[in-house]
Amino acid sequence: MSRKHLYLTLFVIGAVVPYLSFVPWVMDHGLDISRMVEELFANRISAFFGLDVIVSAVVLWVFIALESPRVGVRHAWAPVVASLAIGVSAGLPLFLYLRESAIAPQAP
Numbered sequence: 001m002s003r004k005h006l007y008l009t010l011f012v013i014g015a016v017v018p019y020l021s022f023v024p025w026v027m028d029h030g031l032d033i034s035r036m037v038e039e040l041f042a043n044r045i046s047a048f049f050g051l052d053v054i055v056s057a058v059v060l061w062v063f064i065a066l067e068s069p070r071v072g073v074r075h076a077w078a079p080v081v082a083s084l085a086i087g088v089s090a091g092l093p094l095f096l097y098l099r100e101s102a103i104a105p106q107a108p
Helices: 003-029 033-040 042-069 077-085 088-103
Strands: none
Touching: 003 033, 003 088, 033 042, 042 077, 042 088, 077 088
């Protein structure tokens, strides 16, 4: 399996798995942002994981901003949107896929 296909597979997994928990929660509670934040920071261990993901997302955005122009990644906005809409689990592999596409384009 090529790196591109591996990153694309990881993107799909990173997009599907978080929604396996999120969609049922939304079905039960609706899109209640205040309740979501309250439950995310309900205790120290959940706050630990929530803050870790927030910091990881910021690090990913900085990496995208610095690396995209360097290697000529097109559509660098897409992993940022994926990380906001899904999470770092989708945004990072999507960026790595786009980066790999820019580094080693397929021959015609």
